Amino acid sequence: MRMHxxxxxxxxxxxxRLLAARYPRWADLPITPLASGxxxxxxxxxxxxLTVRLPRTAGGAGDVAxxxxxxxxxxxxxxxxxxxxxxxxxxxxxxxxWAVHRWLDGEPAVEGRxxxxxxxxEFVVALRTVRAAGPPAYRGGHLAALNRATRxxxxxxxxxxxxxxxxxxxxxxxxxxxxxxxxxxxxxADLMPGNLLLHNGRFTAVLDWATxxxxxxxxxxxxxxxxxxxxxxxxxxxxxxADDAAWARGRGRxxxxxxxxxxxxxxxxxxxxxxxxxxxxxxxxxxx
Numbered sequence: 001m002r003m004h005x006x007x008x009x010x011x012x013x014x015x016x017r018l019l020a021a022r023y024p025r026w027a028d029l030p031i032t033p034l035a036s037g038x039x040x041x042x043x044x045x046x047x048x049x050l051t052v053r054l055p056r057t058a059g060g061a062g063d064v065a066x067x068x069x070x071x072x073x074x075x076x077x078x079x080x081x082x083x084x085x086x087x088x089x090x091x092x093x094x095x096x097x098w099a100v101h102r103w104l105d106g107e108p109a110v111e112g113r114x115x116x117x118x119x120x121x122e123f124v125v126a127l128r129t130v131r132a133a134g135p136p137a138y139r140g141g142h143l144a145a146l147n148r149a150t151r152x153x154x155x156x157x158x159x160x161x162x163x164x165x166x167x168x169x170x171x172x173x174x175x176x177x178x179x180x181x182x183x184x185x186x187x188x189a190d191l192m193p194g195n196l197l198l199h200n201g202r203f204t205a206v207l208d209w210a211t212x213x214x215x216x217x218x219x220x221x222x223x224x225x226x227x228x229x230x231x232x233x234x235x236x237x238x239x240x241x242a243d244d245a246a247w248a249r250g251r252g253r254x255x256x257x258x259x260x261x262x263x264x265x266x267x268x269x270x271x272x273x274x275x276x277x278x279x280x281x282x283x284x285x286x287x288x
Contacts, residue, residue, distance in 0.1 A: 140215015
């Protein structure tokens with residue numbers, strides 16, 4: 001199902017033509033579309049050891065090169081990150097760059113299911129210690145930049161029929177916006193459950209690095225509300241060392257993402273919609 005205006009039609013046949021034109025050594029491998037809650041790329045498994053990722057819209061086209069640069073700067077993290085095997089050029093009627101990545105074994109995390117908060121905190125803290133130069137993280141700036149869109153989304157949700165407590169959401173957002181900013185660090189900035197892989201129940205990999213860079217460390221606190229249970233949330237907070245200001249900003253960032261995503265994706269992406277509802281429930285912003 002299309003999620004965006006201007007979304008290109010992407011099929012396995014297109015992927016095979018692109019491979020045949022640019023990387024014929026892979027063109028005869030099996031190509032399987034992957035079910036995903038992702039909103040930027042269509043992803044296909046290629047044989048046993050590779051994936052092909054193609055931006056759905058022009059807005060994601062620049063992410064291919066940005067992610068490649070970001071991944072080349074990251075080392076010694078406690079979990080695996082994607083390895084870029086090749087970059088493809090526009091061809092066969094497909095207008096944007098695309099990428100071939102090495103396959104990473106695992107299943108995406110799911111909100112509310114068991115997830116080791118200490119392992120997640122270890123990753124977040126390790127990423128903060130990266131000293132390499134980096135671009136500004138997506139969503140990584142001051143919360144004031146999100147104020148208009150967040151408040152507009154809260155008002156939009158009032159009229160959708162969702163069991164949504166707009167006043168509670170505004171209270172969370174107001175507290176977050178008033179919290180002092182923290183020193184910038186490296187952040188992933190999109191730690192949605194679908195970007196966190198589990199293998200045999202263990203947290204092993206983080207996907208989708210186009211959003212990463214330097215920004216507010218509270219960006220990477222969002223799994224506290226989009227993934228973890230209430231009990232695991234407190235363990236995560238202690239392990240990551242979040243003070244009151246960072247925790248408030250993290251709550252605000254999780255809220256902002258959820259209220260913007262839910263009205264936009266409620267009819268086109270059930271994975272993202274379910275996660276947004278989970279966030280709002282965990283923040284106390286959904287009516288019983």
